[in-house]
Amino acid sequence: MQFKPCSEQELADRKLWARGVYPFEIIEAEEKRSKAGKTMIELHVTITDRNGQARTVRDYLLGEMPDHLRNCCIACGLLDKYETGVLSHDDFVGKRGRLQLTIEKAKKNSGWLDRNVIAEYLVSTLPPMAA
Numbered sequence: 001m002q003f004k005p006c007s008e009q010e011l012a013d014r015k016l017w018a019r020g021v022y023p024f025e026i027i028e029a030e031e032k033r034s035k036a037g038k039t040m041i042e043l044h045v046t047i048t049d050r051n052g053q054a055r056t057v058r059d060y061l062l063g064e065m066p067d068h069l070r071n072c073c074i075a076c077g078l079l080d081k082y083e084t085g086v087l088s089h090d091d092f093v094g095k096r097g098r099l100q101l102t103i104e105k106a107k108k109n110s111g112w113l114d115r116n117v118i119a120e121y122l123v124s125t126l127p128p129m130a131a
Contacts, residue, residue, distance in 0.1 A: 022047040029089035075121035
């Protein structure tokens with residue numbers, strides 16, 4: 001039998017985090033095309049729990065999901081840029097804020113397990129967190 005060995009960290013990363021509010025930092029962003037051919041920005045978002053443990057989740061910003069896109073921009077202090085109708089992946093790197101994490105149940109025969117996903121970026125009347 002051949003397999004890919006997993007470190008303790010990799011095994012821990014596979015466990016689901018509880019639904020809730022977490023601070024985040026966007027560590028990487030890349031402009032891509034979705035499977036449907038739509039332009040999107042893929043974000044690599046690091047979240048941190050109360051114990052200082054961190055994990056990275058991916059999120060996708062698309063014009064076809066206007067609420068999610070706008071709230072991410074507001075949470076990142078990019079509302080003025082959003083209102084121009086033009087965003088770059090570089091605009092998001094290093095931005096911080098708070099988000100609502102949830103659990104997406106695996107779809108039957110998808111080959112995926114249940115996973116953590118970003119339900120929403122939390123919009124605040126406070127200025128965005130400093131980088």
